Amino acid sequence: MHLSSRQDYVSISFAGQGSGSYNNSKQWRRQSCWRKWKQLSRLQRSLILFILVLLFICGIASYPSVTEHLRGGKQDTASDSILGPFVPFVLPEPAKQGPPPLPELTSQRKLSNKRGPPVLQNRLQKKGNASETVVEDRAADSKKEGEEKGVISWRGAVIDTDEATEGTKNGENKEDAPANREVKTSKDLESSWLEAVQEAFRHAWKGYKEFAWGHDELRPISKSYSEWFGLGLTLIDALDTMWILDLKEEFEEAKSWVATELTFNKNVDVNLFESTIRILGGLLSTYHLTGDTLFLDKAKDIGSRLMPAFNTPSKIPYSDVNIGKGIAHPPRWTSDSTVAEVTSIQLEFRELSRLTQEPQYQAAVAEVMKQVHKLDGKLDGLVPMFINTNNGQFTHQGIYTLGARADSYYEYLLKQWIQGGKKENQLLEDYLQAIEGVKKNLLQKSSPNGLTFVGELSHGQFSPKMDHLVCFLPGTLALGAHNGLPADHMDLAKELMETCYQMYIQMETGLSPEIVHFNMHQGSTRDIDVKLADRHNLLRPETVESLFYLHRLTKDHKYQDWGWEILQNFEKYTKVSSGGYTSINNVRDPEYPSPRDKMESFFLGETLKYFYLLFSNNTNLISLDQYVFNTEAHPLPIWPSTA
Ligand code: DMJ
Numbered sequence: 127m128h129l130s131s132r133q134d135y136v137s138i139s140f141a142g143q144g145s146g147s148y149n150n151s152k153q154w155r156r157q158s159c160w161r162k163w164k165q166l167s168r169l170q171r172s173l174i175l176f177i178l179v180l181l182f183i184c185g186i187a188s189y190p191s192v193t194e195h196l197r198g199g200k201q202d203t204a205s206d207s208i209l210g211p212f213v214p215f216v217l218p219e220p221a222k223q224g225p226p227p228l229p230e231l232t233s234q235r236k237l238s239n240k241r242g243p244p245v246l247q248n249r250l251q252k253k254g255n256a257s258e259t260v261v262e263d264r265a266a267d268s269k270k271e272g273e274e275k276g277v278i279s280w281r282g283a284v285i286d287t288d289e290a291t292e293g294t295k296n297g298e299n300k301e302d303a304p305a306n307r308e309v310k311t312s313k314d315l316e317s318s319w320l321e322a323v324q325e326a327f328r329h330a331w332k333g334y335k336e337f338a339w340g341h342d343e344l345r346p347i348s349k350s351y352s353e354w355f356g357l358g359l360t361l362i363d364a365l366d367t368m369w370i371l372d373l374k375e376e377f378e379e380a381k382s383w384v385a386t387e388l389t390f391n392k393n394v395d396v397n398l399f400e401s402t403i404r405i406l407g408g409l410l411s412t413y414h415l416t417g418d419t420l421f422l423d424k425a426k427d428i429g430s431r432l433m434p435a436f437n438t439p440s441k442i443p444y445s446d447v448n449i450g451k452g453i454a455h456p457p458r459w460t461s462d463s464t465v466a467e468v469t470s471i472q473l474e475f476r477e478l479s480r481l482t483q484e485p486q487y488q489a490a491v492a493e494v495m496k497q498v499h500k501l502d503g504k505l506d507g508l509v510p511m512f513i514n515t516n517n518g519q520f521t522h523q524g525i526y527t528l529g530a531r532a533d534s535y536y537e538y539l540l541k542q543w544i545q546g547g548k549k550e551n552q553l554l555e556d557y558l559q560a561i562e563g564v565k566k567n568l569l570q571k572s573s574p575n576g577l578t579f580v581g582e583l584s585h586g587q588f589s590p591k592m593d594h595l596v597c598f599l600p601g602t603l604a605l606g607a608h609n610g611l612p613a614d615h616m617d618l619a620k621e622l623m624e625t626c627y628q629m630y631i632q633m634e635t636g637l638s639p640e641i642v643h644f645n646m647h648q649g650s651t652r653d654i655d656v657k658l659a660d661r662h663n664l665l666r667p668e669t670v671e672s673l674f675y676l677h678r679l680t681k682d683h684k685y686q687d688w689g690w691e692i693l694q695n696f697e698k699y700t701k702v703s704s705g706g707y708t709s710i711n712n713v714r715d716p717e718y719p720s721p722r723d724k725m726e727s728f729f730l731g732e733t734l735k736y737f738y739l740l741f742s743n744n745t746n747l748i749s750l751d752q753y754v755f756n757t758e759a760h761p762l763p764i765w766p767s768t769a
Pocket of ligand 1: 534595666667668728732757758759
């Protein structure tokens with residue numbers, strides 16, 4: 127059994143060369159045909175060869191009439207062709223697996239699909255962008271708005287905290303850009319792209335259902351699964367995506383698994399952060415979207431089982447909990463937790479308290495925020511990456527990043543403030559201070575093309591390294607601007623969005639690597655370098671997530687175009703023919719991107735959901751004035767005002 131799956135893997139990898147599709151059957155078929163051919167007698171072989179030659183001669187003789195037919199542009203059917211149905215033999219187009227090309231795409235929006243030498247693309251699109259003139263208007267407007275109620279001031283920044291209306295806040299386009307386009311075409315394009323996302327989801331689901339049902343992650347190449355917590359992670363992460371994508375049938379089968387098979391009474395260690403954002407967050411949002419109390423009951427169950435994590439000397443939670451035994455512990459090698467992990471579970475636990483009217487969940491996570499707020503060791507609002515669960519202090523100080531281990535700390539400052547009705551000023555202040563800290567310490571421009579990027583700081587030394595994870599930031603900045611934060615947050619969001627897009631488009635596969643390094647010295651010939659060890663792509667969502675926010679809030683359709691381009695590249699280089707999508711090892715080799723044989727749960731939970739929301743022009747589909755997305759793309763309601 128094991129052996130056969132390894133053989134599959136080798137042949138599948140080979141098929142990736144040139145085709146972009148991981149189909150394991152070709153080589154096998156070639157070998158077995160050859161064996162059969164050798165088994166035939168000499169007479170049989172001569173007869174077959176004779177027939178083939180005869181067919182070839184007939185083919186040559188009929189060639190002119192056939193090509194004539196084709197040139198006439200007329201579609202041959204069985205009834206009007208004297209030769210019967212003509213099926214021309216064509217080589218399979220290399221690496222084309224996605225949905226059929228859409229006529230509107232070529233006629234209405236000419237997308238640059240260049241690859242290879244990393245030259246900057248789409249720079250021109252930036253210039254003369256209608257939305258940028260609106261930014262100036264908004265900046266002028268914001269002074270006037272400051273005189274009205276719901277305004278607070280932070281270090282000179284005027285912040286309008288009044289309820290936002292999508293598409294009308296700082297830096298957002300007032301006019302609905304689609305009006306400039308032909309409405310019918312725009313509608314057609316929208317439905318084709320939405321269907322393409324549904325189709326991608328169905329394909330991913332097919333693989334999961336066939337080879338990994340009820341398990342954590344699909345391994346699409348080996349047609350098997352991997353287990354992390356043993357809790358059906360992909361299925362739970364994908365529940366609300368199916369609901370939003372209107373995939374009722376798939377949703378119902380998943381729901382019945384949750385009802386009959388899902389149990390948290392298991393002797394397993396789970397990571398507090400990962401299970402909170404994926405499982406608790408997924409169940410809570412599905413409850414809100416469907417109103418089905420099955421999901422709320424399951425959310426309460428997992429939420430209460432995670433609580434032992436907070437039983438630490440400092441009240442800063444441990445990273446791991448055994449949800450069957452109710453015992454928590456730090457990782458074996460340290461008593462530290464990750465700062466992003468302990469500060470990115472708040473949206474979910476706060477919501478659980480609100481729904482259950484049981485205050486202990488909210489109290490536990492609020493205590494973490496309170497302590498982190500007061501801690502020494504920050505740099506202009508930027509936090510280190512680790513925190514000790516015994517003494518509650520930051521450790522490994524002096525390193526600052528918006529990437530792994532710190533990223534969602536910043537995201538959740540803003541989002542908690544929004545979730546709670548924009549009343550918790552301390553959260554807002556920490557967020558605003560951190561963004562100023564980013565601008566002062568981490569923001570730089572690349573050479574030769576001046577891409578704005580967020581680097582890292584290590585003991586005062588700047589490193590031009592940026593994780594793909596940082597690409598959540600344009601979306602978060604745009605969301606802040608939408609909620610009344612300074613208009614220059616939207617300007618920065620747009621600049622960083624361009625950079626994240628370039629991280630895709632400058633790669634030979636059109637897919638971003640996990641980490642890039644920007645060139646800063648004058649005379650550089652390219653802006654982006656990728657180290658050998660950083661060339662993988664895990665099907666991560668952050669860029670698509672930010673494209674969604676940027677499109678939703680500016681109405682600029684270029685963000686949809688960029689997203690479409692990226693979706694096509696996922697289709698081309700990560701789709702596995704038997705079902706599912708795989709992470710890849712090398713985004714710089716379109717001939718052999720080298721599958722890693724894993725479909726992360728966030729591909730269904732986040733990436734495909736954000737694609738769908740990006741392509742939809744319906745601002746009421748998970749309105750940003752009613753919902754706030756957790757860091758795993760599960761929408762949770764913004765609390766209704768009690769005042
Ligand atoms: C997801 O689990 C979440 O988005 C998290 O905040 C970061 N990592 C992955 C996706 O990249």
